[in-house]
Amino acid sequence: MRDIFARRKSDDESTDRSDETRADGGVARAGREKPGVVGRTRRALDRRFGEDFVESAPFWFPAFLLMALFVYGAILWNLVISLTDYEGFGLAGPDYSNLDFEMYVRAFNDSNVINASINTFVLVIGFTLTTLVVGLLLALLVDRGIRFENTFRTIYLLPMSLSFVVTAQFWLWMYNYDNGVVNIVLGTIGLGPIDWLGNQSIVLWAVIFALTWQFSGYAMVVYLAGLRAIPDDNYEAAMVDGASTVKMYWRVIIPQLKGATISASVVLMVFALKAFDFLYALVSGYRPPAGTDILATLMVREAYQNTNWAYGSTIAIILFVMALLIIGPYLIYQFRRDNL
Amino acid sequence: MTRNKDSVSRRRFVQASAAAAAASVAGCNGLGLDDGGRKLNLMHAFTGGDGAIAAEALFDAFREEHSDIELDLEPIGGGGNQNLDTVVANRLSNNDPPSAFANWPGKNLVKYENALGDVDDVWADNDFGDSHVDEAVELHKQGGTYRATPMASHRLNNLFYNVEAVEEAGVDPTGIDGLDALIDALDAVATETDKTPMTQAMNGTWTVTQLWAAVMQGQEGHQAYMDFIEGNGDQNAVQSAFETMAEILENYIGDDASSVDLTASNSNIINGDAAFIHQGNWAAGAFRNADNFNYEEDWGAVAFPGTENMYCLHFNSWLFPAQNPTPELSKTWLEFVGKPKAQIAYGKNKGAIPTRTDVSMDEFGPYLQDVAEDFAEVDNRPPSLQHGLAVTSDRMSALNDAISNHFTGPYDSEAAAQGFIDAV
Structure with missing residues (x-):
């Protein structure tokens, strides 16, 4: 950062100096002529958004336009629909003349929405934290210079390559009360059997566990990259100072993994918001097991089963705001570090 | 000189992209308005096991009878009828309805209010009212108008x-x-x-x-x-x-x-x-x-x-969307499914009985014959x-x-x- 400023400052100085020289030499410069309206606007834009803003437009503007229309435009349109009372198949479409927050009031008083919001929140936080912890532990183990390191890394990463549809079916069988492998394994140590998918108070955790199984490999890879970036000196210095292995990791190594943690957790949270696929595949329907209803499943049910388009849009906006609350701090963090 | 050449080619570029954009917009319009050359666009969820076999038998029977009509079939399976419902809902709300789609009649029609057309003439011309149980008549009406015709029935109890x-x-x-x-x-x-x-x-x-x-x-x-x-x-x-x-x-x-x-x-x-x-x-x-x-x-x-x-009662029926892309073909289809030939072809393969009371059950096997007997004889059909x-x-x-x-x-x-x- 400081380097850049220093360089820019010296550039400025040198330009100034050269200007002086040229002025002394009596050279007329094109830039000194009074620019027209177009030129002024262009220079104002360049000053505001950086060099060559206008000149580079052909390269980024079409993509920007498409994104604006199909992503942000669609979100905005969804917001407008959520303010209408649109439902059913009126041939006229939504009535935009009468916008109000009625649907939001209804949503905040709807116990299904509140339940689904809580479940979504628990899922996002629970899944992200456990996946980070498991991923970190795996990364530390793999990083200890074990034999067959590459093989283990692949084994841990492999579940992520499977689709939710496949893993949901796996876990449906594994969680079976009578002959699922989970209860059989627990049975050998005298626990259970537990009705994983039928008991409302544990089913969400069963889902979180299954998702953690699938994504901890990803967290491991991110952490492994972070660990590899830490110079060996750090380990050696800690050893020389007499730190135990646990203390070395806890005090010296893990604090340096902040960047990896943040980027992994953002990706994981986004995966958690996509848990719809998993729940859908688990029951092959829009209504997940009792106790795992999340905003995404509720939204689809309201929109497509009940054709309450406006209400479905409202739930979508609530979900969007939750996602923003998660991504927002990350964006601010990145902005402060000058990465944006 | 160079500058001039540049600006010409830039103008060409703009012209070319404008032309391309216009062509693609026109293309979209074309797709929307095209009648599809008399293709009957049917959406259904009969995709698994006996459902798929029954659907195939049904469509074969139709092709036999109406060899001049080309079928444009869209089977959408999965999640019971949920995936079908979703696709149909999108098509209807985009004012791009199929010719007909398979669904439940009765109160389920309320969801499609304003989106279903009128098939009173199909029922009147074919005396469907007389050949079906009384319950079918009311269950296929909305606002006093017929919106669908039944093809088969399953028993729930x-x-x-x-x-x-x-x-x-x-x-x-x-x-x-x-x-x-x-x-x-x-x-x-x-x-x-x-x-x-x-x-x-x-x-x-x-x-x-x-x-x-x-x-x-x-x-x-x-x-x-x-x-x-x-x-x-x-x-x-x-x-x-x-x-x-x-x-x-x-x-x-x-x-x-x-x-x-x-x-x-x-x-x-x-x-x-x-x-x-x-x-x-x-x-x-x-x-x-x-x-x-x-x-x-x-x-x-x-x-x-x-x-x-x-x-x-349960009905497998075909619903008739308003603003139908192929109104005449769709009515031909709705007539066909309400007649014995279709009801036998579909029902005997699906394990469902005909909704008509005048169909011979010879081809149906002993279990469905028993069901059809009950269907005709019971006092109540809730x-x-x-x-x-x-x-x-x-x-x-x-x-x-x-x-x-x-x-x-x-x-x-x-x-x-x-x-x-x-x-x-």
Whole structure:
């Protein structure tokens, strides 16, 4: 950062100096002529958004336009629909003349929405934290210079390559009360059997566990990259100072993994918001097991089963705001570090 | 010179892209307006097992009769009818309806209000009103106008059983005449054999709602059920049905019910792991497709206890969208599915009976012949709760919310009953 400023400052100085020289030499410069309206606007834009803003437009503007229309435009349109009372198949479409927050009031008083919001929140936080912890532990183990390191890394990463549809079916069988492998394994140590998918108070955790199984490999890879970036000196210095292995990791190594943690957790949270696929595949329907209803499943049910388009849009906006609350701090963090 | 050349080529570029954009916009329009060259665009969810076979037989029969009409079929399977409903909903709300789509009639039509056209002439020209049961007439109307025609019917109030299992338990299913007798029979299976007395697919709520309707009809009677779906339900009757069901679900359905789906529960009967199952008679299709598993030798069916004099109705119908892209072809299709040829081709392969009362049942096999006999003879044909006929889709959704919140274990009969009363 400081380097850049220093360089820019010296550039400025040198330009100034050269200007002086040229002025002394009596050279007329094109830039000194009074620019027209177009030129002024262009220079104002360049000053505001950086060099060559206008000149580079052909390269980024079409993509920007498409994104604006199909992503942000669609979100905005969804917001407008959520303010209408649109439902059913009126041939006229939504009535935009009468916008109000009625649907939001209804949503905040709807116990299904509140339940689904809580479940979504628990899922996002629970899944992200456990996946980070498991991923970190795996990364530390793999990083200890074990034999067959590459093989283990692949084994841990492999579940992520499977689709939710496949893993949901796996876990449906594994969680079976009578002959699922989970209860059989627990049975050998005298626990259970537990009705994983039928008991409302544990089913969400069963889902979180299954998702953690699938994504901890990803967290491991991110952490492994972070660990590899830490110079060996750090380990050696800690050893020389007499730190135990646990203390070395806890005090010296893990604090340096902040960047990896943040980027992994953002990706994981986004995966958690996509848990719809998993729940859908688990029951092959829009209504997940009792106790795992999340905003995404509720939204689809309201929109497509009940054709309450406006209400479905409202739930979508609530979900969007939750996602923003998660991504927002990350964006601010990145902005402060000058990465944006 | 160079600058000049540059600007020309830039202008060319702009012209070319404008032309391309105009062409693509025109292309989109073209797609929307094109009649598709007399193609009949049909959307349905008959994609799995016997459904796919039945659909193929149905379309073949149509091609035989109308070789000049080209079919543009869009099978959309998965999640019961849910995926089909989603695609249809998108098409309808984009004002791009198919020619016709398969769905439930009855209160389910409310969801499609303003989006369905008028097929009064199809019913009048073919005397469908006379050839069908009375219930079909009302269930296919909305706002006094016909919106659909029926193709086949499944019965909802069935109790299927594995013959070997009930014999081992010393139970005679034909003698089970009420809910108390059913619970005694389940108890006998539990004590006399190591089999699951009743297999119930609890991984969705729909099987529970469907079972509740059967228990309500069997225990509280036809009138109490009809009062309930009309919104005048007696809370005590509703709760009492829930209490009976709680006794069954708590004690007799197998510990792994929550991870069992429809296919798995049917398999439990086929494998002899369970004695009884309540299900719509599409289950019979699964039994028929199993090897060495024959009607009356290996499996049997009776009306759900207490509902011997009822046929709980389900219809497979074809709905006619308004703003139809091919109104004449679509009406030809709706006429076709309401006639014996289509109803036989589809029904005998799907394990459903014709909705007409004048179709010869010779081709249908003994089980469906028995069903058709009951269909014609029973006193009452109440509409099904979970399959679109009795309540609108948002009420059905609310009923399933109540089941999901209060009746998937632990079973809170009072709260579930309150939820049901509030929902309709």
